[in-house]
Amino acid sequence: MQITLTVNGTEYTRDVEPRMLLVHFIRDELLLRGTHWGCDTSNCGTCTLWVDGEPVKSCTMLAVMADGRAIRTVEGLANGAELDPIQQGFIECHGLQCGFCTPGMMMTGRWLLDNNPNPSEGEIRECISGQICRCTGYKNIVSAIQWAAEHPATSEVTS
Amino acid sequence: MQTPAPVGYAKATSVSDALALLKKHGEDSRIVAGGHSLIPMMRLRIAAPEALIDINDVAELKGISIEGNEIVIGAMVRHAEVLSSPILAEHYAIFREAEKLIADPIVRNRGTIGGSMCQADPSEDLSAVGAALKGSVVIQSASGSRTVALRDFHEGPYMTKVAQTEILTQVRFPIRPGAGSAYEKVERRVGDWPVASAGTYVVVSNGVVADCGIGLTAVGAEHFCAPEAEAFLIGKEPTEENLSAAAQLAADACNPFSDQRGPADYKKHLAHELTLRALRRSAAASQGA
Ligand SMILES: Cc1cc2nc3c(=O)[nH]c(=O)nc-3n(C[C@H](O)[C@H](O)[C@H](O)COP(=O)(O)OP(=O)(O)OC[C@H]3O[C@@H](n4cnc5c(N)ncnc54)[C@H](O)[C@@H]3O)c2cc1C
Ligand code: FES
Ligand code: FES
Numbered sequence: 001m002q003i004t005l006t007v008n009g010t011e012y013t014r015d016v017e018p019r020m021l022l023v024h025f026i027r028d029e030l031l032l033r034g035t036h037w038g039c040d041t042s043n044c045g046t047c048t049l050w051v052d053g054e055p056v057k058s059c060t061m062l063a064v065m066a067d068g069r070a071i072r073t074v075e076g077l078a079n080g081a082e083l084d085p086i087q088q089g090f091i092e093c094h095g096l097q098c099g100f101c102t103p104g105m106m107m108t109g110r111w112l113l114d115n116n117p118n119p120s121e122g123e124i125r126e127c128i129s130g131q132i133c134r135c136t137g138y139k140n141i142v143s144a145i146q147w148a149a150e151h152p153a154t155s156e157v158t159s
Numbered sequence: 160m161q162t163p164a165p166v167g168y169a170k171a172t173s174v175s176d177a178l179a180l181l182k183k184h185g186e187d188s189r190i191v192a193g194g195h196s197l198i199p200m201m202r203l204r205i206a207a208p209e210a211l212i213d214i215n216d217v218a219e220l221k222g223i224s225i226e227g228n229e230i231v232i233g234a235m236v237r238h239a240e241v242l243s244s245p246i247l248a249e250h251y252a253i254f255r256e257a258e259k260l261i262a263d264p265i266v267r268n269r270g271t272i273g274g275s276m277c278q279a280d281p282s283e284d285l286s287a288v289g290a291a292l293k294g295s296v297v298i299q300s301a302s303g304s305r306t307v308a309l310r311d312f313h314e315g316p317y318m319t320k321v322a323q324t325e326i327l328t329q330v331r332f333p334i335r336p337g338a339g340s341a342y343e344k345v346e347r348r349v350g351d352w353p354v355a356s357a358g359t360y361v362v363v364s365n366g367v368v369a370d371c372g373i374g375l376t377a378v379g380a381e382h383f384c385a386p387e388a389e390a391f392l393i394g395k396e397p398t399e400e401n402l403s404a405a406a407q408l409a410a411d412a413c414n415p416f417s418d419q420r421g422p423a424d425y426k427k428h429l430a431h432e433l434t435l436r437a438l439r440r441s442a443a444a445s446q447g448a
Contacts, residue, residue, distance in 0.1 A: 040202055048265055060199060129263045
């Protein structure tokens with residue numbers, strides 16, 4: 001089945017099997033390997049990307065269901081060479097160790113800050129509660145998102 | 160890697176289009192709404208439909224509104240919208256309290272109320288909410304629509320009154336002025352399915368319980384409700400003693416089984432304790448406390 005969608009502002013048309021999961025389409029058809037894939041039960045959240053402005057676990061959506069929609073992945077966070085504050089926050093606060101959970105954490109963190117520029121620690125923890133990190137113990141991820149809240153971008157990047 | 164078995168796919172533009180597509184693709188075709196129960200099942204090959212009929216773009220299945228004395232929620236309304244709806248918050252705190260504890264914010268961006276009802280998992284949280292509030296659903300077929308009470312909707316685990324050729328279009332709840340409502344859940348970790356949950360509403364009038372509803376999930380309550388406990392409370396003062404006796408009747412009517420989420424006697428204990436907590440808070444809210 002032929003689908004057309006935009007990913008980080010670029011339009012793509014591909015012929016896919018309806019059973020293909022969106023995460024595999026993004027990684028294996030478009031070769032955007034920033035989005036990770038980590039479980040079979042929709043629990044880990046590392047596959048999180050945006051569909052029409054909202055984070056979605058892309059392992060739990062078929063690529064054909066994304067036909068006509070606008071996708072934003074972790075590759076779409078930076079504005080050229082300028083990192084998004086959420087990315088800078090993960091650097092500043094050592095928000096990652098192995099980095100496996102990081103793309104999903106950053107996509108969710110960016111969404112949270114777009115809707116709630118000054119979240120409490122509790123709100124941050126709740127927002128990333130559908131995402132699992134095996135390394136950091138979450139503390140530095142929370143700090144990274146807080147850092148980004150305290151250092152908003154001067155020029156707003158649009159999805 | 161676990162990938163679903165080969166499947167057909169069609170995007171419906173309206174309810175009548177979806178019904179026609181279900182007919183065209185035959186008895187092994189299924190509706191996909193949020194996909195957050197069905198797609199995981201397809202990945203694990205527990206489900207292998209021949210074709211999926213996608214209702215995500217069907218506008219008439221969206222939105223929360225008030226019609227006369229009822230709140231009407233479209234089948235495609237997502238958990239996140241239920242959580243943040245001012246209409247629902249005004250009438251029933253139970254929606255917000257339950258939704259905050261269903262899965263996680265990302266899953267809530269996709270999963271729908273219609274899908275939750277039709278999935279009919281024995282641990283579905285919204286089934287307890289629907290049973291507690293004595294809601295109903297509207298089911299549409301090619302020949303017309305019918306309304307079914309939620310307490311009459313489930314035919315068993317994962318089985319409902321919605322036939323393969325039909326679509327659930329709305330979930331409806333009566334508005335009850337003066338009602339207080341609450342939801343209580345125990346989960347093993349944040350975002351998990353319940354070990355046990357209870358939801359209630361209570362209307363206190365002239366110092367006695369004039370009306371109430373009790374819903375339970377994950378504890379083997381028939382039709383997710385506890386009618387004997389409700390009948391016991393009517394006309395009684397909402398004292399701690401009476402609320403606890405009602406909660407005990409609710410727990411007695413449950414038939415939980417032991418599994419990875421906990422042993423049966425623990426779940427029975429939770430059925431009592433969570434029903435009591437929800438009743439306490441519902442009664443207090445109804446009295447403006
Ligand atoms: C990680 C995770 C955690 C979760 N935790 C919880 C939890 O704590 N509590 C809880 O209650 N739920 C939980 N869920 C389930 C979640 O609420 C699902 O979204 C919900 O059960 C199904 O909704 P859906 O729209 O995704 O349905 P889908 O998966 O699209 O559909 C489910 C079933 O209903 C049928 N269907 C859907 N809509 C219609 C319709 N309008 N008419 C006829 N048939 C229809 C489909 O054919 C399918 O058989 C969790 C899910 C995940 C992935
Ligand atoms: S890969 Fe999507 S939630 Fe784990
Ligand atoms: S940094 Fe390793 S899983 Fe989060």
